[in-house]
Amino acid sequence: MEPPSGPPLTVIMVCLTVATGMLDAVSFLALGQVFTATQTGNLLFLGFGIAGQGGLPVVTTIVSLGAFVLGAALGARMESTLAAREYRWFPTALTVEAALLAAAAVAAWESGPAPVLPPGRRGVAIGLMALAMGMRNVTAMRAAPADLTTTVETRAMTALVSGSRVGHDARLGYGSHAAGRRTLSVVAMFTGGLLGAGLLGLGTRPTLVILLVAGFVAATAFLVPGLARRQQRNGKGEGKEKGKG
Template sequence: MSLSGVMDESAHPPRLPPLTALLVVLTFVTGMIEAVSLLALGPVFTAMQTGNVLFLAFGAAREGTLPALAPAVSLAAFAFGAVCGARLEGAAEALGRRWFVIGLGIEGGLILVAAGAGWGLTARYGEPTGRHMTVAALLAATMGMRNVTSMRVNVPGLPTTLVTRSMTSFLGGSALGQDGAFGYGTGAWARRAAAVLAMFAGGTAGALLVRAGWPVNWLLVPPGAVVLAVALAYLPQPRLHAR
């Protein structure tokens, strides 16, 4: 693993190095967060903003019954988080600080703040209340920061907040696609498959907790704690430099 955080597609066997494993865990967390956002706070996306853009488009066309206010709030909060994340992590790197750990530490803290804002709040699907949208906005700002962190690390096939590219790369570089542009014949398939499975597992776990009747605050405590654990786990690893 180079200091840039970029993994060479052809230089690694199909295994999970420390950084890659931690990013897979963060992908799992994204699945949990989106399950809470969609099933307990919305429907609204907080990490995958493509869905919110489409919700707003449907609302502009006045077609369907999906609310447009929550997606608009999420988009604005996500943009705010992305700007803050870029400025914060860029400044931290310029000062020689461990921007990856700092970014994840703030992310975990914000998820727990969102849990506090949703204390005792009942999971609700459809027509979210003001408190539901407040929690969703906090999560969207957090995921805006996460997207900055993921793009600065820039591990191919592991964006941590969506799996479309990971799935496409996995299939293109598989025995079915056989495309060398996607790393066919290398070990790149392992992390791509892990990313897809982690998102699925995180979404399943979050959905099961919502189904079990957990209030919003307890739904968010596990993902917040996991992100903080990932930040601590990376402390012994080499300092990253964004590419």
């Protein structure tokens, strides 16, 4: 079964983008200056760290990058296999993501703030979160919602400006209805980062923030099949009405 399309898919992806911002807030602010989703930043951090500048970690950045790549490979294998067998690859992928995030929370459970978190457990938590985000990128690319990758906003921001009255580039969406979707994508990432940082600032344990995101992703996975079936029924109903007309 394919994921829902149109507005339902847009809503799902916007919400998952918020979740991404929350996770990166936890990984960077509470687990030690490393991203688990925004791997462009990690590539730069790795370069800075190897050069010995900025006091940035090298080992945890490598762990995140490696786990992300592994997650992308495993996600591609799993989702393509499920799709070939006509199984529900989209909600299954979200369920696995939620399970990995829950495992990451367990790895850092009752550990307090990052300074007292043992390096080994911090590495495991970062690795599991990055593994989940690698799979998420595959899921988003397979679902193919325009301007909604759920983890990268540079392209959406560029398209938003270029396709606006300021950029006036018809090839990049000027005159279309893409601006709203692109704006939602950018705002969602900002909101997720703000929410994650705000929760940490209020004294919420990082593990609880991760669990909150895991629960949200799991709930989304539970709701997706129903949304897809409803959309299919509505599509069939509209097709019958047109046939009668």
